[in-house]
Amino acid sequence: MHAMVVRRFGGPEVLESIEIPVPAPGTGQVRVKVAAAGVNPVDAATRSGFLTEAGIIPPREAVGIGWDVAGTVDAIGDGVTGFAAGDAVIGLRDRPATALGTYAEYVVLDVDAIARAPRTVSLVEAATLPLxxxxxxxxxxxxxxxxxxxxxxxxxxxxxxxxxxxxxxxxxxxxxxxxxxxxxxxxxxxxxxxxxxxxxxxxxxxxxxxxxxxxxxxxxxxxxxxxxxxxxxxxxxxxxxxxxxxxxxxxxxxxxVWIRADGAALGELVALVDSGVLAVRVAETLPLDDAAKAHERLAEGGLRGRVVLTGQES
Incomplete structure (x- = not known):
């Protein structure tokens, strides 16, 4: 599958496309086929090396990029209840040191890091909610x-x-x-x-x-x-x-505030989106291969909403 990582720190140009095997969900995990991934300042901080310099991410050969995800459940691991293949979900990857982030075609998350996607907005819009x-x-x-x-x-x-x-x-x-x-x-x-x-x-x-x-x-x-x-x-x-x-x-x-994944709380936020209390905002959409351009737009500032990278199901 296709994914974006960084092997060296720097500007948007260091974002690198790689091909890796599709990950398998373990016990208590789900695999999500990514429709959309939000682009956030923490992604730029990872790419630039700031989080490594701050002691938040240990040095490693390759670091995955992306925290926010919206998509559909593709496979479930042992012990997972409440979700099934084909369910539309959103989720948060809160371990920044992992080799695979949400800038990918598939991502594996713990089941307690996801919630059912909002009914009233698209998956692209929903990808701006979790983080x-x-x-x-x-x-x-x-x-x-x-x-x-x-x-x-x-x-x-x-x-x-x-x-x-x-x-x-x-x-x-x-x-x-x-x-x-x-x-x-x-x-x-x-x-x-x-x-x-x-x-x-x-x-x-x-x-x-x-x-x-x-x-x-x-x-x-x-x-x-x-x-x-x-x-x-x-x-x-x-x-x-x-x-x-x-x-x-x-x-x-x-x-x-040190953010952590919380599927139950995320579900409550989804309910607030569906009831009109929370408004999700997308500034621009770009395909996954244009992740570097998305980071350039983030650096320019002035966005009202998030840039979102889109996958095949968006």
Whole structure:
């Protein structure tokens, strides 16, 4: 089968197409025929060598690329219940050091890393949900706030930020969104009650809207201290990248969300997509062989939604 890997680190040009045997599912696993794979910043961090330098991926001859997948179950291993060949599913590969990622024709995942695909959107659209949706959900689980609490979301127009706004709103939180001025209507549509344009003196402008500061901040834009200063003393703050945590001033609890696969939670996110609470967004689709071009588009920035690599079933 056809798959994309990196054997050396660098720019998009180091993405390499290889032919390998189709993997077999083991006990408690399923094999998915890939229809679509989302392209995420963590893929670029893997390709560039950043995750290896950070000690997250050990050195190895070849590293697979891709976390998000949507497709159909092709084969099941012993002990698998609840899924059968032909089922449309989405899933998350959360072990970045493996030799095969989701940029491939087939991928094997543990059965508890998948969920049935949404009924109301295509598999291409559904491929944008697992990594970003679960990251936003698990970040909100970390802050564990009651309904009525105020949550600041930076980068609210981005993939993780957009889901964070919608999920926080669904939990009954008051959402303060930070994004570019041109994205105000977009993030308000996600569920933001208060909009603060990104720029200088962010904390002062947030506190003008929320006297005393917000209860928690989900800093998807990695603003660090600028966003931390908007949080009230003893509040909560979540970071989304290794090495991005600010000093926990004023007794603020700083947490790092380390994403993990969770099929049950992913199923709940799927239900929110089908009910219209969560909107999935595709910026562009490209065939698997154009993975390098997809990484170039990611590097250009300004995307509203994810680039998705498509397979034979898309």
């Amino acid at each position: 970003n949706g679960l990251t936003a959900r698990q970040a909100l689980d970390l802050v564990a706030l009651p309904p009525g609490a105020t949550v600041l979301v930076t980068g609210a127009a981005g993939a993780v930020g957009g889901y964070a706004v919608a999920l926080a709103k669904a939990r009954g939180h008051r959402v303060v969104a930070v994004a570019g001025s041109a994205d105000e209507a977009l993030v308000r549509d996600f569920g933001a009650e208060v909009f603060v344009p990104r720029g200088d003196f962010l904390a002062d402008r947030v506190r003008a809207e929320v006297p005393g500061g917000v209860d928690a901040a989900l800093d998807t834009a990695l603003l660090g201290l600028d966003a931390l200063d908007a949080v009230k003393g003893g509040g909560r703050f979540v970071v989304f990248a290794a090495g991005a945590a600010p000093i926990p001033l004023r007794g603020i609890r700083v947490e790092h």
